[in-house]
Amino acid sequence: MCEVKLSEIHFSYNTNVAIDNISLTISQGDFVAVVGPNGAGKSTMLKIIAGLIKPTRGQVQIGGKDIFAAKEHGLIGYVPQNYGKNAQGFPATVKEVVALGLTLGVAAAKRNHQAVSHITNHMMELVGVDQLRDRRIGELSGGQQQRVMVAMALAANPQLLLLDEPTSGIDYDASARIYELLGTLNKNLGITIVMVSHDIEKAVSWANKVACINRKLCFFGSSKEFDDTHAQARHLWYYTGQ
Numbered sequence: 001m002c003e004v005k006l007s008e009i010h011f012s013y014n015t016n017v018a019i020d021n022i023s024l025t026i027s028q029g030d031f032v033a034v035v036g037p038n039g040a041g042k043s044t045m046l047k048i049i050a051g052l053i054k055p056t057r058g059q060v061q062i063g064g065k066d067i068f069a070a071k072e073h074g075l076i077g078y079v080p081q082n083y084g085k086n087a088q089g090f091p092a093t094v095k096e097v098v099a100l101g102l103t104l105g106v107a108a109a110k111r112n113h114q115a116v117s118h119i120t121n122h123m124m125e126l127v128g129v130d131q132l133r134d135r136r137i138g139e140l141s142g143g144q145q146q147r148v149m150v151a152m153a154l155a156a157n158p159q160l161l162l163l164d165e166p167t168s169g170i171d172y173d174a175s176a177r178i179y180e181l182l183g184t185l186n187k188n189l190g191i192t193i194v195m196v197s198h199d200i201e202k203a204v205s206w207a208n209k210v211a212c213i214n215r216k217l218c219f220f221g222s223s224k225e226f227d228d229t230h231a232q233a234r235h236l237w238y239y240t241g242q
């Protein structure tokens with residue numbers, strides 16, 4: 001059970017209010033696209049759900065547990081924005097990076113070398129980077145790096161996967177393959193996905209729910225409802241920022 005419940009969340013960076021009174025419930029198995037203009041608080045909200053920052057006010061519950069308990073149980077996988085780019089000079093191979101994800105899982109300490117190798121291989125196959133296993137992460141394309149980051153997050157066996165603009169800076173075909181991968185993880189493995197994206201058309205076509213944020217929650221509902229009611233106003237989500 002991995003329901004995400006935000007209750008009256010506020011967050012400020014000093015005097016700058018980034019999140020203003022957001023409440024919403026994401027159900028187990030949902031694929032949620034988080035959209036909104038630049039500086040709207042999308043990444044901040046994702047970090048709050050990941051338990052990386054604490055809301056100034058309000059409560060976050062994951063699967064009925066306080067966020068920090070859920071985090072300790074390894075329920076949450078988080079892929080930050082431009083994670084791959086930060087890995088440019090990192091002297092590790094794809095296989096080693098994916099295996100690093102295992103150290104985040106709840107039973108990490110109990111895994112032996114064989115189990116680590118088995119899970120690592122499985123995750124690399126799942127996201128389609130097994131052919132790149134011995135390449136250094138910094139030598140890969142943006143799309144390949146994002147796949148490796150997804151594999152690393154999945155290695156910890158999360159029930160909830162949070163991704164911050166997983167297709168930013170990636171070409172059309174590679175982006176399509178990442179969306180397809182996320183759709184498969186959601187449908188076949190039942191992983192709940194929350195993804196921040198500027199690519200509204202694509203994100204909404206894969207997600208079953210949409211959350212529009214502009215400090216406040218402007219819309220939260222099904223993708224179909226978003227398509228029906230917000231189609232003409234879509235361009236505004238890009239330009240209504242501060």
Ligand SMILES: Nc1ncnc2c1ncn2[C@@H]1O[C@H](COP(=O)(O)OP(=O)(O)OP(=O)(O)O)[C@@H](O)[C@H]1O
Binds near residue numbers: 013036037039040
């Ligand atoms: N570490 C930080 N310190 C101070 N202010 C911050 C910090 N991170 C974000 N902010 C500010 O908080 C607000 C929300 O930022 P956030 O990154 O959450 O927005 P976003 O919707 O993800 O933006 P984008 O689409 O441009 O990535 C912005 O005004 C931003 O300048």
